[in-house]
Amino acid sequence: MTRFVVERIGSAILTILGASIIAFIVLRALPNDPARLIAGPFASDDVLNAVRAQMGLDKPLVAQYVDYLVNFFTGDWGFSYGAGKPVLPLVAERLPASAELAIVAFVGSFAAAVILTVLVSFSRSRLLDGALRMLSFVSVGVPPFWISLLLLMLFFEQLGWFPGPVGRGPAPAAVTGLYTVDYLLAGNLRGAVDALWHLALPAFALALGSFGYLVRLLRANLLDVVHEPFVTVLHSKGVAPVTAHFRHILPNAFLPTLTAGGLILAQLIGGSVLVEQIFTWPGIGTLVIDGITRQDYAVVQSFILLSAMIYIVVNLAVDLLYGYVDPRVRRS
Amino acid sequence: MSNAPVIQVSNLRTVFDTPAGAIVSVDDVSFSIERGQTLGLVGESGSGKSVTSLSLMRLVERGGGRIAAGSILLKAGEGEPVELSTLPMSAMRKVRGRDIAMVFQEPMTSLDPVWSIGDQIAESIRLHQGLGRADARRKAIEMLRLVGIPAPERRVDDFPHQLSGGMRQRVMIAIALSCRPSLLIADEPTTALDVTIQAQILDLIRRLQAEIGMSVLFITHNLGVVAETADRVAVMYAGQVVEEAPVRDIFATPRHPYTLGLLASIPGSAELTADHRLPTIGGAPPNPLARPEGCRFAPRCPLAVDACRTAEPELAEIAPGRRTRCIRWQEVAR
Numbered sequence: 001m002t003r004f005v006v007e008r009i010g011s012a013i014l015t016i017l018g019a020s021i022i023a024f025i026v027l028r029a030l031p032n033d034p035a036r037l038i039a040g041p042f043a044s045d046d047v048l049n050a051v052r053a054q055m056g057l058d059k060p061l062v063a064q065y066v067d068y069l070v071n072f073f074t075g076d077w078g079f080s081y082g083a084g085k086p087v088l089p090l091v092a093e094r095l096p097a098s099a100e101l102a103i104v105a106f107v108g109s110f111a112a113a114v115i116l117t118v119l120v121s122f123s124r125s126r127l128l129d130g131a132l133r134m135l136s137f138v139s140v141g142v143p144p145f146w147i148s149l150l151l152l153m154l155f156f157e158q159l160g161w162f163p164g165p166v167g168r169g170p171a172p173a174a175v176t177g178l179y180t181v182d183y184l185l186a187g188n189l190r191g192a193v194d195a196l197w198h199l200a201l202p203a204f205a206l207a208l209g210s211f212g213y214l215v216r217l218l219r220a221n222l223l224d225v226v227h228e229p230f231v232t233v234l235h236s237k238g239v240a241p242v243t244a245h246f247r248h249i250l251p252n253a254f255l256p257t258l259t260a261g262g263l264i265l266a267q268l269i270g271g272s273v274l275v276e277q278i279f280t281w282p283g284i285g286t287l288v289i290d291g292i293t294r295q296d297y298a299v300v301q302s303f304i305l306l307s308a309m310i311y312i313v314v315n316l317a318v319d320l321l322y323g324y325v326d327p328r329v330r331r332s
Numbered sequence: 333m334s335n336a337p338v339i340q341v342s343n344l345r346t347v348f349d350t351p352a353g354a355i356v357s358v359d360d361v362s363f364s365i366e367r368g369q370t371l372g373l374v375g376e377s378g379s380g381k382s383v384t385s386l387s388l389m390r391l392v393e394r395g396g397g398r399i400a401a402g403s404i405l406l407k408a409g410e411g412e413p414v415e416l417s418t419l420p421m422s423a424m425r426k427v428r429g430r431d432i433a434m435v436f437q438e439p440m441t442s443l444d445p446v447w448s449i450g451d452q453i454a455e456s457i458r459l460h461q462g463l464g465r466a467d468a469r470r471k472a473i474e475m476l477r478l479v480g481i482p483a484p485e486r487r488v489d490d491f492p493h494q495l496s497g498g499m500r501q502r503v504m505i506a507i508a509l510s511c512r513p514s515l516l517i518a519d520e521p522t523t524a525l526d527v528t529i530q531a532q533i534l535d536l537i538r539r540l541q542a543e544i545g546m547s548v549l550f551i552t553h554n555l556g557v558v559a560e561t562a563d564r565v566a567v568m569y570a571g572q573v574v575e576e577a578p579v580r581d582i583f584a585t586p587r588h589p590y591t592l593g594l595l596a597s598i599p600g601s602a603e604l605t606a607d608h609r610l611p612t613i614g615g616a617p618p619n620p621l622a623r624p625e626g627c628r629f630a631p632r633c634p635l636a637v638d639a640c641r642t643a644e645p646e647l648a649e650i651a652p653g654r655r656t657r658c659i660r661w662q663e664v665a666r
Contacts, residue, residue, distance in 0.1 A: 229441040237456045238429035248444050327491040
């Protein structure tokens with residue numbers, strides 16, 4: 001088990017290094033001269049050289065990479081010329097909004113997918129199964145930006161049940177940066193409900209695709225496990241169908257879903273760019289779009305590496321969790 | 333101790349309704365097993381032996397089949413006989429695992445991979461004997477020792493993937509016997525195992541059968557295994573029992589041409605054909621959706637006459653304890 005943990009952590013570190021090389025190369029491969037971007041189109045060669053020297057761009061590529069890596073892990077993520085601030089505090093300020101949106105979307109889609117799929121498969125009803133399959137196909141197929149607009153038109157413009165595309169509600173005293181949690185910590189239940197209200201539409205738009213994907217995955221896994229010989233053995237022992245379904249079939253079918261869940265959570269944190277943009281959600285998604293349009297490369301570069309790291313860390317967590325819940329991994 | 337058979341199956345008929353029509357997998361099957369005896373149920377794949385066993389357990393309904401006719405009378409212990417074919421499912425679940433237990437062909441996939449073997453044995457014990465967690469665990473260790481798993485106190489927390497096929501089949505037997513059933517159905521329990529392991533598992537079943545005093549329905553396509561384990565033999569062909577007799581008589585004086593054909597194709601005992609091959613039974617079993625009129629074996633039978641093709645023969649008693657479904661049984665000779 002210790003060896004398993006060490007191996008997984010080691011491979012995670014290697015993967016992060018790989019991602020950092022890609023993020024580094026992407027920036028270097030861009031046609032624009034960063035020094036020219038900073039110093040302006042009319043700067044003299046002397047000024048440009050000075051800027052390059054100041055940024056370390058006159059050093060060999062390997063040395064630049066090492067500088068970049070050391071800087072990143074010591075908290076110097078570069079300077080955003082668009083925002084006029086260092087990148088790290090800028091990201092730190094935006095990340096909780098994205099995380100909160102992603103977590104709500106993830107918990108919602110995961111819980112809904114697992115509950116619906118397990119109940120439908122237990123019911124053995126062809127009608128319900130067909131309906132759930134339709135729902136999952138539609139969920140996977142609908143583009144998030146389109147469903148975002150649709151949700152806004154219906155629930156904000158027509159019905160007025162949910163707030164419009166105004167980002168988050170009023171800010172509570174910051175502790176975690178997650179508004180819902182901070183309101184609850186402050187004992188302000190109404191504030192927490194309001195924060196959830198603001199989250200509802202963007203989270204739904206973001207969650208729909210993952211919901212459909214998880215339903216399809218879990219349904220297929222359940223169908224596979226239901227036909228395993230060991231299920232017949234369970235029935236031959238006199239085990240009740242409800243016990244067989246929830247204590248034997250579900251844990252077996254759930255394992256692959258756990259892996260997919262990790263991938264989805266990581267993807268949701270870094271991949272909500274379009275939905276954030278539509279709901280003017282103050283997360284890292286909007287920050288990246290600004291960064292790209294303003295050629296603010298320090299921001300983009302940090303985002304690439306950061307989302308890769310989130311992806312890898314969440315997957316590492318799932319791998320370790322897997323080792324805990326799956327005896328085949330735990331004991332091997 | 334009464335002499336009533338532990339299980340008495342009469343005219344059992346099991347049907348699968350498919351879009352192409354009703355498939356009668358088991359047709360007019362009758363047999364009984366006395367206390368402590370072993371009946372070998374023999375036949376090739378698709379002859380209906382496994383569906384017969386799943387019908388006794390009423391597990392056939394999970395696979396889309398139904399018992400269309402006949403009776404399955406179980407007399408477990410000293411109680412009154414119970415009719416299983418019409419028993420409500422909730423009562424049937426109490427019979428499963430407690431009165432009738434089953435060991436399956438595939439030990440590699442018959443255990444839940446995420447449950448420890450001890451928990452899987454204890455599950456039956458807790459379900460049918462109402463024991464607490466600790467007692468059930470003790471009993472599970474005892475069962476593991478009984479089926480010959482070394483260091484059972486340590487192995488009880490092992491997971492299936494840590495065990496070999498033979499060991500897993502021992503665990504399956506431990507699960508099946510944990511509640512001391514009156515009848516054990518062993519559905520090809522050694523087919524998936526190495527030959528040396530096969531012998532060990534057969535020994536184990538025989539030893540525990542004597543210890544518990546249970547009856548065994550032993551399903552196999554292997555006549556060698558039947559010779560070693562069974563007291564009586566029922567041969568199935570195309571969903572029917574075609575011959576039933578004490579094991580010695582089946583081998584010495586088969587009274588159905590299909591049995592004769594099976595015996596002739598056993599390696600070692602068989603006379604080779606002119607080109608030094610094992611003799612085979614020509615042709616193939618009939619399509620269950622289009623079975624021939626008259627005797628189902630007639631199209632492959634060297635003894636078939638016109639009468640065989642018009643009327644379906646009955647399973648007739650030809651001597652005490654011997655039945656055959658052949659009108660020309662007197663001409664059948666080895």
